[in-house]
Amino acid sequence: DTAVSQTPKYLVTQMGNDKSIKCEQNLGHDTMYWYKQDSKKFLKIMFSYNNKELIINETVPNRFSPKSPDKAHLNLHINSLELGDSAVYFCASSQDIFGTQYFGPGTRLLVL
Amino acid sequence: GNSVTQMEGPVTLSEEAFLTINCTYTATGYPSLFWYVQYPGEGLQLLLKATKADDKGSNKGFEATYRKETTSFHLEKGSVQVSDSAVYFCALKETSGSRLTFGEGTQLTVNP
Numbered sequence: 001d002t003a004v005s006q007t008p009k010y011l012v013t014q015m016g017n018d019k020s021i022k023c024e025q026n027l028g029h030d031t032m033y034w035y036k037q038d039s040k041k042f043l044k045i046m047f048s049y050n051n052k053e054l055i056i057n058e059t060v061p062n063r064f065s066p067k068s069p070d071k072a073h074l075n076l077h078i079n080s081l082e083l084g085d086s087a088v089y090f091c092a093s094s095q096d097i098f099g100t101q102y103f104g105p106g107t108r109l110l111v112l
Numbered sequence: 113g114n115s116v117t118q119m120e121g122p123v124t125l126s127e128e129a130f131l132t133i134n135c136t137y138t139a140t141g142y143p144s145l146f147w148y149v150q151y152p153g154e155g156l157q158l159l160l161k162a163t164k165a166d167d168k169g170s171n172k173g174f175e176a177t178y179r180k181e182t183t184s185f186h187l188e189k190g191s192v193q194v195s196d197s198a199v200y201f202c203a204l205k206e207t208s209g210s211r212l213t214f215g216e217g218t219q220l221t222v223n224p
Contacts, residue, residue, distance in 0.1 A: 031210060041150075041199055043214040056211060090155060097210035100146070105155040 003027050004104035006091050012110045013081055021076045021107045023091030030096050031055075032074035034066060037088040037106070049074055050097050081111045114139045118202050118215035125192055125222050133187040133218045135176075135202035143204040145169075145178050145185040146212070150199045159187075159200070192222045 004025045013019055025032065033056075034046040047066040048056035054066070063079040078085060091104040119134040137143065147159040147169070160169030165180035174189045185202060202215040 033210075033212075035212075041217040041219075043156075043201065043212075043217075045211055048210055050210070092156075094210065098207065100144075100158060100161060101205075101210075101212055102158065103148070103156040 004091055004093055004102055006089075006104040006107050008107060009105065010108050010110075012112065014112055015081055015083060017081050018077070018079045019081060019109075020078070021089055021091075021109070023074045023076070023104055025072055025091075025093040025102075025104075027093055027095075027102065029093040029099070029102075030071055031094045031099070032068065032071075033092040033094075033101060034074065034076050035090040035092060035103075037090060039087070043090070047074075047076075048097075055097065083111050085109060086111045114143070114204060114206065114213045116202050116204055116213055116215035118200075118218050121217070122219035122221060125220070127194055127222055127224050128191045129222075131187070131189040131192045131196075131220070133200055133202075133220070135185045135187065135215060137183050137185065137202075137204050139183075139204055139206060139213075141206055141208065142180075143206050145176070146203045146205070147174070147176055147185070147187050148201045148203060148214075150201065150217070152198070156201065192220075194222045194224055196220060197222045 031050045033048045049068040052068045088106045092101040094101045115138045144163045146161045148156040160171040162169040162178035168177045
């Protein structure tokens with residue numbers, strides 16, 4: 001009974017490549033999020049979608065582009081990967097914009 | 113802006129010791145407060161939450177009380193186990209929005 005799932009779990013790639021991370025939630029939630037956790041474990045929000053509409057867009061390079069094909073999915077596409085993009089990326093969802101957020105298992109991205 | 117400050121880690125305890133992890137916050141309005149836990153190699157799990165002053169959140173033997181007068185939400189457990197070894201994150205969310213603001217995380221290691 002996976003609530004928030006992400007694929008892949010691990011991603012190792014070369015600088016300059018383009019990659020995507022997928023997120024799906026089966027909780028029937030309206031709101032989804034992407035967070036980045038750096039090497040010091042610090043967590044920061046990147047994006048949030050509510051009913052497929054972008055509602056939070058933090059200061060993130062435009063190489064990062066979220067896409068929400070439907071309310072249950074929020075994917076993250078990253079162009080021209082850089083060494084500094086190496087991190088753990090967490091997807092989360094909540095019933096609505098006010099609800100408690102539930103996190104996925106994370107995608108560990110390593111850019112070489 | 114909003115901020116969350118956690119006690120510096122890492123924290124190392126012996127099994128059955130008493131645990132306190134301090135958390136203080138700065139926010140406008142009346143935020144909801146959360147503790148999340150991240151076990152090694154895993155994603156974030158919601159541990160407990162409190163949505164208004166004097167509320168006490170509790171789960172798995174952990175407790176935290178929302179103290180508006182001291183803007184604090186300290187995490188406590190009376191008797192820790194080896195399986196409690198993890199990183200603990202304090203977080204806040206304003207009632208008017210969806211953005212979670214996290215503290216730096218506190219690494220807890222419990223030795224047998």
